Amino acid sequence: MEKLLLSKPGKKIILLGNEAIVRGALESGVQFVSTYPGTPASEIGDTFYRISKESGVYMEYSTNEKVALEGAIGASFSGLKTLVAMKNFGLNVAADSLLPFCYTGSKGPTVIVIGDDPSCWSSAQSEQNSRFFSYLAHIPTLEPSDPQECKDFTKLAFQISEKFGLPVIIRTTTRVAHQRTPVKLGKITRPGRVIGKFIKDPKRFVTMPPRVLEMKKELLEKIEKIKEFSEKSPINSLIGKPSRQEIGIITSGVSYLYVMEALKELTPHQRAGGGLPVLKLGFFYPLPKKKIKIFIKNLEKVLVVEELEPYLEKEIERLAKDTNPKLKVFGKNLLPEVGELKPEIIAQAIAKFANKKFLIPNSRFLVPKIKRFPQLCPGCPYWLVFSAIKKAVNPKRVIFGGDIGCYMLAGLPPHFLQDYLSCMGSSVGIAHGIKKATKQKLITFIGDSTFFHAGIPALINTVFNKSNPLIIVLENQTTAMTGHQPHPGKVIKIEDIVLACGVKNLKVIDPINQKEFIGAVKEFLNKKEVSVIIARRPCIFVK
């Protein structure tokens, strides 16, 4: 059985950041979990999926992140303790439901875990810094730096949500979510009978004007109270002493660990912090402004160390205007805004900032850079699809739309069948626009899980507004890229949906039948209406 459930309080076991979040939720007595898989957040849902029976926690893979969040909102309205997890872009999909949820507030405590991915290790589309949603939605946001904090902050997030009636975001990054350390365990709280009760209260749950403006006011009042809570919270902590120091560092998340590493490197003989005061912020929103003001009050210079866009830096510049107008705020002038930070990059920045000498080792050597592209697995059904396409058409004369899944590899050698790629489900929507705007031939690929996630409204649009792309639904019967999670195809046939959308040109073909597949591509590419081929063959990992 899972070590997560068996291990006793007080014991230290090695956990991945995402597993630690699960343990934190279990210790908090979570009852309802929903998610849509996405790296670097997938293991949260996957772990709950494995332990759902033994733990008694309700868990589902929802159709997409918006639906996952809405499920969580309903469970929260019914009084259940709820957690929802997704990757960064998932929050864009869920944002429509997130904002009103902050207006109504949560009833059952609710935690939303968001995994960002600086350096785009496992993310197409953009290097999103999801912390901006904290401002947009007015949602309290905590940033853990290691697995112990992942567990502890998750528990704290449930407490904050319970106390103030607002959902709380735990924002991780790849190097937190996929970091392992020993974690000291607490006691698991059994979820009990997972049956809530929805008590009618339209004043609370209906966001219609003019009430909606009152709700906004109430939300801002809640945030003011949480600000006070943040001021007193030990997760905003000071390392070293700021008094009589001329310089100091403010940081959060995994960057804190790199800062401490860099300081140890630069001043090896000193204690932790190397003598420089460091303010570590566990709260990203709302910020403990008084604590920050006290920290910067007597400094000449402060270095803000954060990944991606300088949100903290801007806040600190604003605070300095009141409290210490002469303060020089350093941040993105010494650190990159693109790509994740690393200890040596921060050491270099601190050295410049503190007038010390530091040279990153090996940065001057030139070595041939090898490139090893990821590959479709041997035996993957997509090989068959791509090979049939190349036989059916001249790839130079056809536009190929890509979408999110293993089939993004269509863009790499040896395939080269991807002319545009954006976000989940967008291949079809963009195909419609191109077909309306041009007279060129177009084939788009979309996986089955992605089709359910966001492809269906776009397909309906091609019928309603009359365009004729050829859409190939790659039905491998799993969410393969993120770890083979199940999806609605288990109970709903894609051809039934396609027909119900009003598509007339439809074929379901196992791509092992190359001749039939090639014939269908040739035939459908000349149709005046939209066409769909469902390429049905399971992923080699589907049992």
Add this chain to the structure above:
Amino acid sequence: MVKNFEQFNILIVGTGGQGLITLLQILAEAALLEGKDLKTSELHGLSQRGGSVEVHVRFGKKIYSPLVSQGKADLILGLEIQECLKAYYFANPKTTFLINKYLIPIHFKNPPTENKTLNILKKFSKKIILIKAADICQKEFGTNVTAGIYLLSLASFKNLIPLKPDSILKAIKKIIPEKYWEINLKTFNLAKQEVKKLSKGNKTIIT
């Protein structure tokens, strides 16, 4: 070799599917068994599907960063020769490269040969140990799937990692499912025999 240490930094490089994360988990468990603080970092997702992978393991008295800093690796474990070219900037003159003598073909113009790769690595550290781990395992078991375990075991027996072989063995049993214990324990013992041979001044080491 490494007795009193503040911290020990290991970088493992290879390609997706070679079991790097399992090795990382074994090292982390072994370090915990010996009462060390530790942090690791790994990557998941599509890029790992046969692409280049690098994972970090650090342990010692107090560990902050989960990532090894540039120039700070004590040991670089290469499960594939060319992939070591991605790890060079973590090396310093004291770094040991322990490399599986194994090449996975690459789509690349003039891929760097074994000799060329080793010559480049020598600019960073002279301590390069090339072991036919994949061949040895293939010959013994008909599969090279445990080549990583072989290298890891060898590293502990040769004292290239400051963790006792016994801790590594216990960690293997903790991390690897019981049905695969037999082949992994055999691999562990195979490495033990090899180190005995090596200490008598025998073959396979190239520096």
